[in-house]
Amino acid sequence: MLSMPTASCLRESSWEMRSIGPRSTRSFPCPARARFSISPICPTIPKAISLRIRSMSEIAMLRQLTTYGSVRLPESMLPERHTVPFRWLLPIAQLVLSVVVLWPLHMALVHNVRLSISAYRHQRTPLPPLPEGQQYRILEVPLSPQEQRELETVEGLEKREWVPIMLNLPSGLVQLPYAILNPTKEEWMPRGMDFKTWRVISWPLIGILFWWCAGRGLDALPAARRHLIHPRIAWFETVVGAVLFLFCAVIAIGIPICAGVDNDFPMKLFVAGSGTWAVLGGMMTAARVAQRRVVRATVGPSNSPDVAPA
Numbered sequence: 001m002l003s004m005p006t007a008s009c010l011r012e013s014s015w016e017m018r019s020i021g022p023r024s025t026r027s028f029p030c031p032a033r034a035r036f037s038i039s040p041i042c043p044t045i046p047k048a049i050s051l052r053i054r055s056m057s058e059i060a061m062l063r064q065l066t067t068y069g070s071v072r073l074p075e076s077m078l079p080e081r082h083t084v085p086f087r088w089l090l091p092i093a094q095l096v097l098s099v100v101v102l103w104p105l106h107m108a109l110v111h112n113v114r115l116s117i118s119a120y121r122h123q124r125t126p127l128p129p130l131p132e133g134q135q136y137r138i139l140e141v142p143l144s145p146q147e148q149r150e151l152e153t154v155e156g157l158e159k160r161e162w163v164p165i166m167l168n169l170p171s172g173l174v175q176l177p178y179a180i181l182n183p184t185k186e187e188w189m190p191r192g193m194d195f196k197t198w199r200v201i202s203w204p205l206i207g208i209l210f211w212w213c214a215g216r217g218l219d220a221l222p223a224a225r226r227h228l229i230h231p232r233i234a235w236f237e238t239v240v241g242a243v244l245f246l247f248c249a250v251i252a253i254g255i256p257i258c259a260g261v262d263n264d265f266p267m268k269l270f271v272a273g274s275g276t277w278a279v280l281g282g283m284m285t286a287a288r289v290a291q292r293r294v295v296r297a298t299v300g301p302s303n304s305p306d307v308a309p310a
Helices: 004-012 056-069 086-121 145-167 169-173 176-181 195-225 235-258 267-302
Strands: 015-019 035-040 049-052
Touching (some): 086 145, 086 195, 145 169, 145 267, 169 235, 169 267, 195 235, 235 267
Antiparallel strands (some): 015 035, 035 049
16 A cells, blocks of 8 residues: 555656567557556656456555556556356356256156157158059047147157247257259258257257357347457357347247137247347347447557457
8 A cells, every 4th residue: 555645746747658468569558367558657656566456455456546647547457347148147057947848858858869869760651552442541549638638748748849940049040051953842850850849959959059149149249338359249149140130030020910829839939039149139239339449549558449358
């Protein structure tokens, strides 16, 4: 802590602040935990005062120094709180939520996977053709009250399968080119597996990439408000964000208006998932625009911005 005579000398003298970090020689802005050397032009101070921001106690000391010496430090010089970045939090959260929702159905999912594997191992002989004039007849047997309750319970559990599908709607864009080029206009799926089971298993895994890109956009926007470019949003992420914004916004508005009433399709979950991804895609694009503004604002005085490592 500085003594009062030293503080009075600091008030009367001019200050020169320079970064002595390994990569940058510019004064502002700079990443957190940078080391600064404050060199006063005052004969009563024998040497430069080196400050290294490490903890909240040192931040309090810096604020007291600011009060005594009239030195204003920018907000970007103060260290941030240690929080989990959204680019790691969002993919992990959606995987955990998908596992929790699907856990009551894990035995049925495992059974479907085993059936698909056995379909590749053993070629099943097709059913013999029916003689001419004969047809299969389907008999409808009424269910007992207990069987009816069990059927309703199974149908209620099957509705859980829509939750991870709606959480990872952009994963369907990956198979869109295959479905367009396929003569049957269907997406690829393993043999012996229905489309809903395949989506429940594959879409949360494919969605990790989209949730990671969305988390990077959420991390970049607050950093851009502090005139920092961290993490840097690439052009690929900007294009993906713009496509997600346009596509999900259109289907979130158009599908409920144009589609008919279907009791088996969860329209509310579909609208919620599409709206969420429209917002996340727009934030990815907005983060790129904000970073471009930071670059243009910083290139003027210093010819190149301070970019924090990704």
